[in-house]
Amino acid sequence: MPTPVAEAMSQTEQPRTRARREIIYRHAWPVRLTHWINALTIFIMVGSGLNIFDAHPRLYWGQAGADFDKPFLTLGPWPDWLTLPSYMDLADARHWHFFFAWILVLNGALYLAWSLASRHIQRDLWPTRTDLRAIPRSVIDHIKLRHPTGEAAKRYNVLQRVAYVGLLMLIVGMVVTGLCMSPGFDAFAPWLVAALGGRQSARTLHFLFASVIVLFIAVHLIEVVLAGPLNEVRSMLTGRYAVPREHD
Amino acid sequence: MAIITRQRALITRRQALIGGLAGSGALLTGCSRILQVDALTDSTSFQRVLAVAQSWTRATQRFLLGGGEMAREYKPSDISPHFKANGTLDPGGEEYERHVAQGFVNWHLQIDGMVAHPLTLSVADLRRLPSRSQITRHDCVEGWSAIGGWTGVPLALLLRAAGVRAGAKYVVFYCADNLDGDPAKGGEQSPGQYYESIGLTDAMHPQTIIAYDMNGKPLDVAHGAPLRLRVERQLGYKMAKYVRHIQLVSDFSRIAGGHGGYWEDHGYDWYAGI
Numbered sequence: 001m002p003t004p005v006a007e008a009m010s011q012t013e014q015p016r017t018r019a020r021r022e023i024i025y026r027h028a029w030p031v032r033l034t035h036w037i038n039a040l041t042i043f044i045m046v047g048s049g050l051n052i053f054d055a056h057p058r059l060y061w062g063q064a065g066a067d068f069d070k071p072f073l074t075l076g077p078w079p080d081w082l083t084l085p086s087y088m089d090l091a092d093a094r095h096w097h098f099f100f101a102w103i104l105v106l107n108g109a110l111y112l113a114w115s116l117a118s119r120h121i122q123r124d125l126w127p128t129r130t131d132l133r134a135i136p137r138s139v140i141d142h143i144k145l146r147h148p149t150g151e152a153a154k155r156y157n158v159l160q161r162v163a164y165v166g167l168l169m170l171i172v173g174m175v176v177t178g179l180c181m182s183p184g185f186d187a188f189a190p191w192l193v194a195a196l197g198g199r200q201s202a203r204t205l206h207f208l209f210a211s212v213i214v215l216f217i218a219v220h221l222i223e224v225v226l227a228g229p230l231n232e233v234r235s236m237l238t239g240r241y242a243v244p245r246e247h248d
Numbered sequence: 249m250a251i252i253t254r255q256r257a258l259i260t261r262r263q264a265l266i267g268g269l270a271g272s273g274a275l276l277t278g279c280s281r282i283l284q285v286d287a288l289t290d291s292t293s294f295q296r297v298l299a300v301a302q303s304w305t306r307a308t309q310r311f312l313l314g315g316g317e318m319a320r321e322y323k324p325s326d327i328s329p330h331f332k333a334n335g336t337l338d339p340g341g342e343e344y345e346r347h348v349a350q351g352f353v354n355w356h357l358q359i360d361g362m363v364a365h366p367l368t369l370s371v372a373d374l375r376r377l378p379s380r381s382q383i384t385r386h387d388c389v390e391g392w393s394a395i396g397g398w399t400g401v402p403l404a405l406l407l408r409a410a411g412v413r414a415g416a417k418y419v420v421f422y423c424a425d426n427l428d429g430d431p432a433k434g435g436e437q438s439p440g441q442y443y444e445s446i447g448l449t450d451a452m453h454p455q456t457i458i459a460y461d462m463n464g465k466p467l468d469v470a471h472g473a474p475l476r477l478r479v480e481r482q483l484g485y486k487m488a489k490y491v492r493h494i495q496l497v498s499d500f501s502r503i504a505g506g507h508g509g510y511w512e513d514h515g516y517d518w519y520a521g522i
Contacts, residue, residue, distance in 0.1 A: 047285070056391035063322070063385055066392035068330035085289040090389065091515035092289050098522060099301035183319065183387045184309040184521025187481045190320040199385065199393050 024154060026241035031120070034111040035236055041107065042213065044100045045174075047084030049210060051093035054078055059207055063198030072204055101178060108171055124156055125165050131158040147227050150246040167216055170209050177206040306519040310449070313521075319455055319480035322383040327463060328394040331386070333470035336425035336442065339490050344424050352474035357458070361420070361495035364411030371460060371474045377401045380457050388484040389516065398478050400459030404452045406494070412448070416496040419451040420444070420503060421477055424490035427510055444488040445500050445508040445518070446479055455480040458491065483520035485511045 027035075057076035060069055080086040084096055115121045138158045141148075148157055156164070179185045180193045180202035196202045224232045228244070235241035288294045347355050352371050360366040381399040403419070421444045428440025450456055457478050460467060467473040472489025479486045486509070500506065505513025512518045 052391070056388070058392075060392075063326070064328050064393040064395045066328070066330075066332040066388075066394050068332065069328070085286050087286070089289075089515075091511075091517075094389075094517070095295065095298040095301075095515075096285075096289070098305060099298040102301050102304055181387075181391075182309075182522040183385075183483060184313060184481050186385075187317045187319045188309075188312040193320075199387065203391060 021245065022243040023240050024243055025239050026154075026235045027239045028114075028118070028120070029239065030111065030114040030118075032236055032239060034107050034114075037103065037107045038111070041100050041104045042217070044084060044096060045104060046210060046214060047082065048093045048096035048100070049206075050076070050078040051083040051085065051088065052090060052097060053207065054083065054088055055090045059204040060200035061197060061204060062200050063193075065200040073207075101175075104171070105175060108175075112168075121165075121168075125161050125168075127158050127161040127165070131161060134158050135162075145226055147244065149244040153243050163216060163219070167213070170213050170216070173209045174206060174213070177202045177209060181206065302517045302519060305522050309519075309521045313481065316453060317481075319384055322385065322395050324383065324397065326395050327383060327397055331394045331396045331462070331471065332388075332392060334388060334390075334484065336427055336489065337470045339423075339425035339469075341424075341426075344490070348469060348473070355474050355492065357475060357492060357494065359406060359410045359494045359496075361497055362413040362416035363407075363496050364413060365409070367406070367410050369406075374401050374458065374460060374475070378405060380454070381461075382455055382457070382478075382480070384455070384478070384480045386484050386487070389511075389520065397461075397463045398457065398459040399461035399464075400457035400475075400478065402454060403456045403458055403477075404454065406458065407451060407496075410496075412496055415498050416448070418445045418447060418497050418500055418508070420495045420497055420500060420508075421446075421488040421491050422493040422495070423488050424492055439504075440510075441504070442488060442490070442510045443504060444477065444486055444510070445497075445503075446477075446482070446486060450479050450481065453479075453481070481521055485509070485516065486520045 053075075054077045057074060058065070058067075058071040059073040059075075061072045065071070077088070083093070085092050112121075115125075135158055141157075142159055147153070176192070177196065180189075180196055181199060186193050186199065193199055193202060196205060231242050355371050357369045357371075357374065358366070359369070378401070379399055380402050381397065383395065383397040385393050385395050387393050407419070423442040423444075425442045426440045427442055446456070455478065459472075459476050459478050460474060462468070462471050467476060472491075475491045476489040477487050477491055497503070500508045504510070507513045508518045509516075
């Protein structure tokens with residue numbers, strides 16, 4: 001269904017040289033607003049998180065773990081261009097991290113409340129049975145870098161749905177594992193810490209979930225460039241998205 | 249024609265991949281420069297903005313822990329075989345060395361400030377008082393944890409005996425160690441002297457104890473002999489070692505750097521529940 005804008009735009013174009021590009025209103029303002037706040041917040045969380053990590057660059061499994069215990073993983077120190085602040089400073093990195101943790105939670109709560117109330121998650125993100133059956137085909141399409149066009153481009157494909165719902169779950173996981181590192185929160189919900197395998201397990205999971213989020217961001221940005229960066233970025237700024245036309 | 253189109257498409261794809269990777273890399277890596285984060289970090293007004301989060305966190309945790317929730321206690325088999333010692337490992341200095349040599353028989357804990365009856369207690373006096381034993385997890389701000397067993401006198405018992413006067417809000421702990429490298433000189437206000445403070449809610453919590461035993465043996469020097477504080481719902485830096493003086497105050501802004509503790513004076517948060 002072309003919007004008035006789409007009709008106006010298509011009338012100005014010459015059908016012989018350029019095919020009609022249908023413009024749809026793709027992203028509602030709460031999605032756009034929370035997307036950009038989240039984008040900035042995640043970069044700050046990753047940078048300050050790596051700085052905090054450098055104060056004890058070893059990960060363990062269980063409740064306890066320190067120098068004498070066998071690490072699950074040893075990494076770092078991270079280069080200064082990746083950390084926030086660039087120099088090693090646990091106190092300052094914690095200030096950044098715990099301030100933006102609140103922003104992440106408040107922004108996430110705003111997004112979730114709107115997305116559930118407007119049925120954005122249920123309608124646009126949650127994969128249907130048909131979607132799930134199409135996973136193998138979608139994987140092949142993605143490997144061949146073939147992007148959906150026409151009607152198919154107006155809705156999220158199954159890999160997008162899985163990735164976006166997965167990202168939401170990962171962010172919830174980041175908040176939960178982050179809270180489980182707090183001795184105050186642990187006195188409130190010791191069962192939750194135990195369910196994750198202990199405080200040091202929570203710290204390890206916090207790091208692993210963050211790594212998957214960084215991987216998501218890399219794939220997300222590659223896909224934005226592949227799918228047409230101007231159109232994609234514009235759609236996340238103004239909401240308007242030009243539907244790629246069908247192949248002949 | 250078809251081949252050319254294909255080649256073009258391939259280049260576009262390759263460029264897109266490179267562009268995407270480079271873009272994400274630049275965003276991730278250039279993050280600090282784009283945002284001028286080091287300059288922001290150094291700015292005191294920006295630090296004041298970030299500090300708002302500390303009060304939100306404290307208020308939230310105060311609400312969640314309003315019922316006097318207890319930190320989890322563990323089984324003897326959970327005790328870490330090696331409990332990492334951090335901060336000062338030996339306060340040194342003539343006075344402290346003499347106490348070590350004498351087995352701390354002349355070590356006295358002074359309790360004063362805003363109390364009705366100032367007290368001076370020897371380690372032996374403290375050992376005669378009712379005690380509490382707990383096996384708890386110690387969480388360092390650096391990220392590591394260790395489980396240890398602690399025995400000591402509940403701080404609430406000492407504070408009730410001393411009689412906390414109205415208006416007192418904080419309990420300040422002065423220690424024998426000097427973290428700036430100088431051995432203990434005796435003056436508790438000298439720069440680098442370790443000190444800490446907690447609020448009355450945490451001070452009266454049943455798990456807050458002045459510990460004298462660790463894992464069934466008297467505290468060793470590295471872990472704070474002869475007396476250390478345990479505040480189980482906060483991070484390790486709150487748990488002052490080598491404690492010799494407890495003072496009740498209404499405000500700590502005139503003590504040392506004015507932020508309520510040695511590490512607080514070095515930028516760390518006063519509330520260490522997170």
